[in-house]
Amino acid sequence: MRKYIVAGNWKMNTTVPEGVALAKAVVEKAKDIPANVELVVAPPFTHLASVAEALKGSKVALCAQNCADNEKGAYTGEIAVNMLTSVGCQYTILGHSERRQYYGETDEKLVVKTKLALEAGLKVILCVGENLDERKAGKHFEVVTSQTKNVLYNFNEEDLKNIVIAYEPVWAIGTGETATAAQAQEIHACIRSVIAEKFGITAADDMTILYGGSCKPSNAGELFAQKDVDGGLIGGAALKAEDFIAIATSF
Numbered sequence: 001m002r003k004y005i006v007a008g009n010w011k012m013n014t015t016v017p018e019g020v021a022l023a024k025a026v027v028e029k030a031k032d033i034p035a036n037v038e039l040v041v042a043p044p045f046t047h048l049a050s051v052a053e054a055l056k057g058s059k060v061a062l063c064a065q066n067c068a069d070n071e072k073g074a075y076t077g078e079i080a081v082n083m084l085t086s087v088g089c090q091y092t093i094l095g096h097s098e099r100r101q102y103y104g105e106t107d108e109k110l111v112v113k114t115k116l117a118l119e120a121g122l123k124v125i126l127c128v129g130e131n132l133d134e135r136k137a138g139k140h141f142e143v144v145t146s147q148t149k150n151v152l153y154n155f156n157e158e159d160l161k162n163i164v165i166a167y168e169p170v171w172a173i174g175t176g177e178t179a180t181a182a183q184a185q186e187i188h189a190c191i192r193s194v195i196a197e198k199f200g201i202t203a204a205d206d207m208t209i210l211y212g213g214s215c216k217p218s219n220a221g222e223l224f225a226q227k228d229v230d231g232g233l234i235g236g237a238a239l240k241a242e243d244f245i246a247i248a249t250s251f
């Protein structure tokens with residue numbers, strides 16, 4: 001059964017007290033969310049333990065924004081998967097375009113990180129998406145197909161149950177420019193067919209594929225109405241509990 005998810009990626013925003021207040025506001029409003037929609041919040045690492053406390057007893061899941069590509073040891077500044085599970089994380093985002101662009105995240109590294117995360121019992125929200133030049137050159141299907149294959153094809157059908165894909169066209173992130181519902185739908189359908197090709201129709205049908213990139217209350221309804229769009233990975237609008245919840249009630 002396909003799951004619908006609305007996840008908030010807070011990126012490098014909010015102090016710990018601000019983050020806790022935001023988490024509490026989300027929990028408070030989450031009561032209005034339909035039962036078949038899962039809410040997820042991804043605060044910065046420093047916030048995870050305190051936000052976990054704020055989420056206790058709620059149905060809102062805790063997510064990291066990244067994890068290390070090693071289990072433990074002399075990797076100054078890195079955060080290991082078992083550190084994330086030890087503070088109550090259920091998910092981690094991996095391969096966000098900002099990490100690919102600014103921190104040299106490669107598909108090869110993402111395979112390692114995804115393996116470590118799954119072994120630790122974390123679910124993975126794996127981000128894919130083309131940049132503006134690639135879109136202009138008409139290479140968006142090609143780019144997204146290869147990003148998806150390069151990581152997912154190293155896993156099996158059982159692993160896939162704990163992986164969510166987020167399609168985030170880089171040109172739509174934080175720009176106010178959203179992919180049209182039709183643009184999102186055609187890429188999501190493409191991702192699903194890439195999954196079906198290797199893992200079969202059932203696995204592809206069950207995969208949750210989120211859209212991210214300037215998703216807000218005013219456009220979420222149209223995006224989520226597409227048959228292959230199963231929710232959103234929300235940046236800016238996730239920093240306001242009201243907007244985040246309004247998005248999650250847009251299905």
Ligand code: 13P
Pocket residue numbers: 009096168172173174175176212213214215233234235236237
């Ligand atoms: P915005 O919603 O701010 O465009 O960010 C999207 C995003 O990158 C979520 O991971």
